[in-house]
Amino acid sequence: MKLxxxxxxxxxxxxxxxxxxxxxxxxxEQFGNAASRNHPFGWAAEEAVELAREQVAKLIxxxxxxxxxxxxxxxxxNVALKGVIxxxxxxxKHIVTSPIEHKAIVDTARWLERxxxxxxxLPVGTDGLIDPAEVSKAIRPDTVVVSxxxxxxxxxxxxxxGAIGAICKKHGVLFHTDAVQTAGxxxxxxxxxxVDLLSLSAHKMYGPKGIGALYVRRKKPRVRVAPMVHGGGxxxxxxxxxxxxxxxxxxxxAAELATAEMESESARTLALRERLRAKIEAAVPxxxxxxxxxxxxxxxxxxxxxxxxxxxLLMALRDVAVSSGSACTSASLxxxxxxxxxxxDDENAHSSIRFGIGRFNTEEEVDYVADLVIKAVAKLxxxxxxxxxxxxxxxxxxxxxxxx
Amino acid sequence: xxxxxxxxxxxxxxxxxGSLDKSDANVGTGLVGAxxxxxxxxxxxxxxxxxxxxxxxxxxYGCGSAIASSSLVTEWVKGRTVDEALTIKNNDIAQHLALxxxxxxxxxxxxxxxxxxxxxxxxxxxxx
Numbered sequence: 086m087k088l089x090x091x092x093x094x095x096x097x098x099x100x101x102x103x104x105x106x107x108x109x110x111x112x113x114e115q116f117g118n119a120a121s122r123n124h125p126f127g128w129a130a131e132e133a134v135e136l137a138r139e140q141v142a143k144l145i146x147x148x149x150x151x152x153x154x155x156x157x158x159x160x161x162x163n164v165a166l167k168g169v170i171x172x173x174x175x176x177x178k179h180i181v182t183s184p185i186e187h188k189a190i191v192d193t194a195r196w197l198e199r200x201x202x203x204x205x206x207l208p209v210g211t212d213g214l215i216d217p218a219e220v221s222k223a224i225r226p227d228t229v230v231v232s233x234x235x236x237x238x239x240x241x242x243x244x245x246x247g248a249i250g251a252i253c254k255k256h257g258v259l260f261h262t263d264a265v266q267t268a269g270x271x272x273x274x275x276x277x278x279x280v281d282l283l284s285l286s287a288h289k290m291y292g293p294k295g296i297g298a299l300y301v302r303r304k305k306p307r308v309r310v311a312p313m314v315h316g317g318g319x320x321x322x323x324x325x326x327x328x329x330x331x332x333x334x335x336x337x338x339a340a341e342l343a344t345a346e347m348e349s350e351s352a353r354t355l356a357l358r359e360r361l362r363a364k365i366e367a368a369v370p371x372x373x374x375x376x377x378x379x380x381x382x383x384x385x386x387x388x389x390x391x392x393x394x395x396x397x398l399l400m401a402l403r404d405v406a407v408s409s410g411s412a413c414t415s416a417s418l419x420x421x422x423x424x425x426x427x428x429x430d431d432e433n434a435h436s437s438i439r440f441g442i443g444r445f446n447t448e449e450e451v452d453y454v455a456d457l458v459i460k461a462v463a464k465l466x467x468x469x470x471x472x473x474x475x476x477x478x479x480x481x482x483x484x485x486x487x488x489x
Numbered sequence: 490x491x492x493x494x495x496x497x498x499x500x501x502x503x504x505x506x507g508s509l510d511k512s513d514a515n516v517g518t519g520l521v522g523a524x525x526x527x528x529x530x531x532x533x534x535x536x537x538x539x540x541x542x543x544x545x546x547x548x549x550y551g552c553g554s555a556i557a558s559s560s561l562v563t564e565w566v567k568g569r570t571v572d573e574a575l576t577i578k579n580n581d582i583a584q585h586l587a588l589x590x591x592x593x594x595x596x597x598x599x600x601x602x603x604x605x606x607x608x609x610x611x612x613x614x615x616x617x
Contacts, residue, residue: 397556472550473548
């Protein structure tokens with residue numbers, strides 16, 4: 086077993102070696118510009134891009150012409166909201182979204198608010214799920230688009246996108262979902278789920294960084310988005326810029342592998358996740374699982390270790406790459422906004438650790454991490470005055486703490 | 490963020506962890522910080538009749554820098570008189586541990602803990 090262990094697969098994933106192999110020729114011999122229509126270099130590049138487009142489309146049940154390549158999911162999210170508002174803004178300026186979206190949606194929606202749009206922030210259950218009935222209640226005659234993520238990047242909860250899609254369809258409102266965390270892990274079918282716009286990122290599914298896609302529905306209804314990047318009119322005018330052929334090829338290969346291996350891989354990562362959870366919960370009292378267990382990404386485990394601060398725990402796990410919702414690990418000194426939105430108190434938000442198990446993690450690694458966590462929590466609790474007070478039966482909420 | 494060797498040393502081998510008898514008239518207890526803010530320090534000192542801190546114990550809930558700051562002050566206050574201990578400043582702690590700017594509040598909290606423990610001791614002794 087090699088140290089350090091990477092168990093932060095929601096942040097990014099390594100490229101699968103098969104992806105790298107597929108990409109390499111497009112950096113050397115096949116370096117053509119996919120927009121060069123008059124020579125074989127361009128034709129080869131275009132052919133490779135179109136194959137990748139098919140591979141990505143297949144992963145989500147779309148047709149190739151509905152895939153627009155972008156620089157990543159942040160750009161896809163930006164285009165989905167801003168591009169739709171720019172195109173359909175004359176019909177209304179109301180957006181419905183949730184407070185646990187990725188920052189690429191939250192910040193874009195806030196920016197649109199400052200530009201005169203109105204945003205309804207959906208309530209989130211303590212289980213981290215969006216109730217489709219709340220979407221129904223939030224839709225107004227001037228609502229243009231609803232954006233609710235498929236899988237959450239922190240707590241791993243997976244929303245009922247099909248139910249939300251059906252509601253949007255009924256009201257004639259466009260539906261966008263950020264499927265960055267679910268693509269390749271949970272089956273996605275844009276037709277069955279009634280999705281109009283969907284964001285993808287290659288590097289969260291064992292492809293390269295710097296490439297993503299926005300699915301834009303072409304039929305029933307034909308969805309239009311105004312471009313954010315203007316220029317040569319690439320990607321059917323929705324996203325100009327010379328296509329990074331090697332990255333697109335890598336993205337396509339990653340999508341092909343994900344389509345073929347999703348079922349077996351998700352079963353394997355789920356078994357590893359459950360092994361990790363069982364070991365930790367059996368040995369460590371006073372833990373809290375953040376987010377629904379039943380509706381959850383297979384590789385995600387987000388646990389609060391009460392009376393232990395997250396960053397100090399990360400320090401003990403220095404041979405393991407995981408993340409914490411603790412304020413101390415962020416530049417802002419604010420604990421995770423997602424954990425706060427599901428009603429977790431600040432103290433337990435500070436105590437949370439996110440484990441992200443992926444394709445290349447092994448059982449041996451899971452066992453090593455579990456043992457390390459168990460030992461570290463026990464040690465830090467012997468250091469914790471809060472743990473001592475809790476053991477003595479003192480209710481920490483009864484104490485008047487001096488906030489600083 | 491990379492930690493300094495001194496922070497890592499105190500985190501891995503914390504000095505003087507534990508508790509002193511709260512009901513002892515010579516023991517002062519300082520509890521500062523708040524769980525919601527991500528750090529709570531408890532510093533206890535036992536003072537001899539001639540005003541010298543003969544023992545100190547701590548427990549801390551917080552990041553590595555908070556644990557290191559409180560571990561360090563238990564070493565620093567031991568053997569000092571109460572008045573000498575009050576001259577320990579957060580800057581000294583931050584400098585010694587090479588804390589980055591974002592962790593300065595940990596050293597401030599450690600200084601607060603010293604003051605709170607001494608105040609508690611003085612109150613018990615009717616010196617406040």
